[in-house]
Amino acid sequence: MTLTKWTVDPTHSGIDFAVKHMMFATVKGSFNSFEANIEADPAELTTATIEFSVDLASVDTRNEDRDNHLRSGDFFDVENHPKMTFKATNIVKTGEGEYDVTGDLTIRGVTHPETFSVEFQGQGKNPWGAEVAGFSGEGKIKRSDFGLTWNAALETGGVLVGDEVKISIQIEATKQA
Template identity: 75%
Template sequence: MTKVKWAVDASHSSVEFSVKHMMFATVKGAFNSYEANIEADPTDLTTANIEFNIDLASVDTRNEDRDNHLRSADFFDVENTPKLTFKATNIVKKDEGEYDVTGDLNLHGVTKSETFTVTFDGQGTNPWGVEVVGFTAEGKIKRSDYGLTWNAALETGGVLVGDQIKIALHIEASKAE
């Protein structure tokens, strides 16, 4: 197959994250608004062009006060840095259908190289005759690398919010026309 453009189906996709809370619990959240520019042969991602943009104001942790705090200058500062962006710079095949996708991740005005494991989950034709593919991307970043350092010390030792953020994208995309 040759390289084609793919349109992310937001109703069948998700952008999720998790972080340690109080050193032992895990809090999960999602971003509900994002867009991608994907041009790829899904059976060989090594030549793909991948760009991803996340609207940070769309953060949803199922707690309005926490979401508003995440939007504030203590964390994302969405008024001044409204998007997280990722642009792939190198894609290496690790195994059948599994790739290391390295790219420039920009968050909070800081750009760093990050690598995500991307798995091609399959492809088929939906009931309306449209070709559809599925991908999963997973990785970890340190929020402190991006200047996201707000925290609170706990009486029992440790901190309220962990530094390592786990990121998981579950993407369904259809062939763009």
């Protein structure tokens, strides 16, 4: 088993999130700028080195006012904390091509261990002869764990923005020569 370096192809990858709004609706968004350092044998991720860095200013919920609010000190505070990072600390195989990837997630200077379910989607050669691999991942975090506590009370009870954030990751990576 040889670990090789893989480069994420941002045009065929994505980091998306969803959070409850007004206790019953869901708002979705994406981060359009991110990078990763991955050294892995895609068929056996337990020995992989995985690090992600997300440019928080690239948040996109398809609403400029909301995106600007998310960039502000009420939420991400991108002026003082421009990046969200994740560094894997433990990878456990849970099934064929399935893993629990635990690591240190840092947002706004606060670090907590978080676990994402990751699935190896397969690999093959693209039309230009490069070896590519696909991965998907999902997880949930509590935004309050990272100091993202801004909210507004609703007249009917409850709050405007939910605490649980669902994260979905789709990665296509190219093997480096």
